[in-house]
Amino acid sequence: MPPPGRARSEREQLELFHAIAGDFPPRDAQDLMAFPFFSLAKSPRMVPIDYRTPDVTIRVEASAEHGMATIWDADVLIWAASHLVAARDAGRRTSRLMVASPREILTFIGRGDSARDYERLEAAFDRLQSTTIKTSLRQTGKGQLHRFSWINEWKRHTAREGRTRVIELILPDWFYQAVLDDALVLTIDxxxxxxxxxxxxxxxxxxxxxxxxxxxxxxxxxxxxxxxxxxxxxxxxxxxxxxxxxxxxxxxxxxxxxxxxxxxxxxxxxxxxxxxxxxxxxxxxxxxxxxxxxxxxxxxxxxxxxxxxxxxxxxxxxxxxxxxxxxxxxxSNFKDVGTPADPWKTPGEGR
Known part of the structure; x- marks a missing residue:
């Protein structure tokens, strides 16, 4: 409990959800599949994404320190969506506050578990948290916009020898609600x-x-x-x-x-x-x-x-x-109708 007079933090208001064990398919949020939310380049992107149609508005902005979240960073969100849906289907309670070991995340998204892979995973967390999105998608009223980041906050817990033991992260409500709606989730290969x-x-x-x-x-x-x-x-x-x-x-x-x-x-x-x-x-x-x-x-x-x-x-x-x-x-804006193998290269190492 927080001391008297101190407001409870977002983390203190949420239950802790542990990533579940088991072999289940990856799932992706349909909105993230259909619209431009991520940089497709391996070098840092600072130019905002500004996508507009008569029905949809999307504005994605990057931070000067970390750059825009990339489509490789989105693997973390696929991991999160997959575990949330699997837990819900198994009758378990879910939460926006998730905890897992870095190795569990890296294994699920097909990465290695070297020290370099851990560093790149944390860099992905930084980009996901610092990238901001403003969109009209799934807003009920005309002209309404929702602004959020892909991760509200994240926290690393380390063992005495200095190795990362687990990672905690808090997902935004916009993403969490989309994942728990069956109509907005798809299984991917x-x-x-x-x-x-x-x-x-x-x-x-x-x-x-x-x-x-x-x-x-x-x-x-x-x-x-x-x-x-x-x-x-x-x-x-x-x-x-x-x-x-x-x-x-x-x-x-x-x-x-x-x-x-x-x-x-x-x-x-x-x-x-x-x-x-x-x-x-x-x-x-x-x-x-x-x-x-x-x-x-x-x-x-x-x-x-x-x-x-x-x-x-x-x-x-x-x-x-x-x-x-x-x-x-x-x-309604319809009109006429050699990449390096390393997915998380450091800035400047590829497109």
Whole structure:
């Protein structure tokens, strides 16, 4: 209990939730998959993300000391979401105040447990706490905005020999409520953690969020995807990298194809890999639904590939879900339709 006259801190008002043991799939928050909340670069990003449509406002700002939280740092939030949902499904009480050993977190997100990995994990905590977000997403009233950081605070407990024993962190209410709503959480393939490029990771989350198990697949215009990414790379570079990804087919469970629509504008189409011809079995649907109301040719025959491992202006919790058309239609700004392997490089070591 706090001394008389002293207000209780946020931590003192929350129950402590211990990360649970067990083998369960990683889960991601659907809003974080669909919108630009993170830097895709491995060098520090200071330029804010400013994403606006008639229905959605997102402003992400970085601190001068730490830079903006990256899409690799978001692995910590995937870890948190996964444990919260698993605990809830098991009938356990959950809390925004979470505690776990660094090794537990690193193992879940596919990292090593060297001293360098521990340092990079703590640097991720710093970026997650210092990055601020202001958004209208999931606000009930018109013009309402919610401002928060990905982590309210975090605390390291060390043993006598100086090694980190456990990490405590407090999640923001905005994220916590989204995770505990089944309509806003999706299961992702564990192979996601093996994707090393920032753009690869961002695009997988877009594909997973919008693709689901749709036999007809889905498609986006490259220009629209560019705006959704909030990438600082020129559009020409962005389009080149997406074409290279379509050649490599790096995504677990999906096939990509870049081709022009009937107006000559480039589109990225994707469909579940199991529907491809050849080694995958069945053929794809003869047409692919396009968000710009066009019919995109089906993907060409190809064996399945499974992987093991300038500023810009909700589904089930225990498996793959269906396409969320409503969330796409709300994004009314639709237009025409070699990364190092180390995911947590120090500033200046990569894109």
């Amino acid at each position: 564990p192979a996601y953690f093996g994707l090393t490029g920032g753009l690869e990771r961002w695009l997988y989350r877009i594909v997973r969020k919008h693709g689901g198990r749709q036999r007809a697949g889905w498609a986006f215009g490259l220009r629209h995807l560019y705006e959704k990414s909030a990438s600082l790379s020129p559009y020409r570079r962005f389009a080149f990298e997406l074409r290279e990804m379509a050649k490599r087919q790096p995504f677990p469970g999906y096939r990509l194809s870049v081709r022009p629509d009937r107006n000559g504008n480039d589109t990225l189409a994707f469909a579940p890999a199991k529907l491809s011809t050849g080694a995958c079995g069945q053929a794809v649907n003869p047409s692919v639904l396009s968000v710009v109301d066009l019919s995109v040719p089906s993907l060409p025959p190809h064996p399945c590939y499974r992987l093991r491992k300038t500023p810009n202006q909700g589904v089930e919790s225990n498996g793959y879900g269906t396409l969320n058309l409503e969330s796409n239609l709300k994004e």
